[in-house]
Amino acid sequence: MxxxxxxxxxxxxxxxxxxxxxxxxxxxxxxxxxxxxxxxxxxxxxxxxxxxxxxxxxxxxxxxxxxxxxxxxxxxxxxxxxxxxxxxxxxxxxxxxxxxxxxRLYPLNVAVAPDGVAYVSLNMECAGYAQGRQGPPLVDTVEAHLDLVGTLPTLAVPAQVPVTFERAFPYEDVFDAFEAPALEDLDATRDPLALVADLCGRLLGDGPHAEPWDDWPARLPAALTRLAGRVAWRAREVAREEAAAGDPVDADLNRQVAALAEAATHDAALQALPAEGAEILREHLQQVVFGKALHKAPTLAAGVGFEAVRIWLLHTGAPLADAAAVVGRLRALNRVLRPSDLAGVGPDFAPRCEELCEALASR
Structure with missing residues (x-):
């Protein structure tokens, strides 16, 4: 480390x-x-x-x-x-x-880059985030507990970052060309679906799209339906395992995600998020990029494609009435679908997520 x-x-x-x-x-x-x-x-x-x-x-x-x-x-x-x-x-x-x-420090995540900088972020699985986001600056909390930050479980970002299964680049190049400008994009108040497409454009294309591409789920129904089917199967299996192991909490969260994925395979209609919910989703994307969560996937492209799947599922199912409902569904998706466990969904799930990222980058 x-x-x-x-x-x-x-x-x-x-x-x-x-x-x-x-x-x-x-x-x-x-x-x-x-x-x-x-x-x-x-x-x-x-x-x-x-x-x-x-x-x-x-x-x-x-x-x-x-x-x-x-x-x-x-x-x-x-x-x-x-x-x-x-x-x-x-x-x-x-x-x-x-x-x-x-x-004491939940829900903080820590990722250490090759240059020794520790990036501290929120994991966005907190059930109280809709209200918690009104709290004091996170930097104040971190500064008050610097002695504990280094004791938390830590993600070590590799010096050579696999952007795709065929290409790897030095971390510094990835940070300069993708992460830093992506965070600038996320500062803009744009539709979260368009922001996901922009992430793919930053990573594999020529940059963010000139026109917001917020209708991409309707243009890629076959690819998304195939991925949703894998998610539904995996979540149902894990729900049964967790219930048998006596963990009703994770069993219920997996059932929620399975229901969303199953609904998505039959109906591609998207539900609009309430205004504050869209802002919460933008904050989620900021934490994912800033906190290096994409580096937990086998490749960055697979991680971004996987993030697109999570955000697509967030927009499916029953309409979300308020910020608390958005946080509840986002919590289930983050808890059940982790970029570090793409192989658990299926041996070809990560390559399919990478292909989705490529499609979003190329339009």
Whole structure:
């Protein structure tokens, strides 16, 4: 891992935790360092004591990316410290600083570029983001917790970036030619669907399209329907697996995404987003590009094509009435469909996503 020599945060990003408790369900909560574990083990918790005992203690070991990791125990997908009122028992009885770093700093993501700059972003899976985005500047939160940022799970961006399955370029060239100008494009108030097409044009074409291309889903029905069918099948399979494993939260999120994808295979009609929802989606795209999330895909082109699929699915299904509904659907799509797991959808899913990006770039 490259040593961190600096930290960068989107200056326009804002966030404040809303205490929904939804981030305490469905995840593997770790790694837990020794100091945090020792303090938790030494405290005789009153609230949730029965739940902690039923789980066999506050911690367990899980395999994450092939390595054993100490994580917080769960019962039915819920952290054992999540109280019935949706608040954290560790926070209540020991204070905020006793919680693991990833709990204190959720929903922050950290990606370290080859030059040592750590890019801190929001993962946009937060159920309270519709209200949380009105909070203080994210840069203030990061500056107040700089000592913890380096302890979070971190994405290491490679020095040679695979833009397609056939071409790779130095990270610096990709940043200058794609990421930096793409963020400038995203500062503009344009339709999010057009902005996705512009990302593809930046990456594989001659730049953003002269005319906003916000009707591309209607022009690419065969390619999108094929991809949606793969998503629906995978989400249904995972929903069954999560339900059998006793995780109703992730099972329900996968069922939501499966229903969206199945609807999309039969009806290509798009639903307009409410005004604030379109702004939230633009912020989502900013976080994806700035936070290097596209680098989690096998190639950048596959990542951008995959992002197009997620945003297309966001516009399908029942109309979304308000910002909270947009955040709820975006949360499900981000939680279930991750750029790091394209192979899980199918062995040729990533190449098909790359082909979609090429089609959007070439019009």
């Amino acid at each position: 490259t040593d961190i020599v600096g930290v960068s945060v989107l200056p326009e990003a804002h966030f404040a935790c809303q205490g929904t408790g939804m981030c305490c369900q469905g995840y593997q909560f770790g790694p837990i360092d020794d100091d945090v574990a020792a303090r938790i083990l030494a405290h005789p918790f009153v609230e949730n004591a029965a739940r902690i005992a039923a789980a066999g203690g506050p911690f367990t070991t899980a395999e994450v990316h092939g390595e054993p990791m100490r994580v917080l125990s769960r019962v039915n997908g819920r952290c054992v410290f999540l109280a019935d009122d949706g608040l954290c028992v560790v926070h209540k009885e020991l204070g905020a600083e006793a919680k693991p770093a990833l709990c």
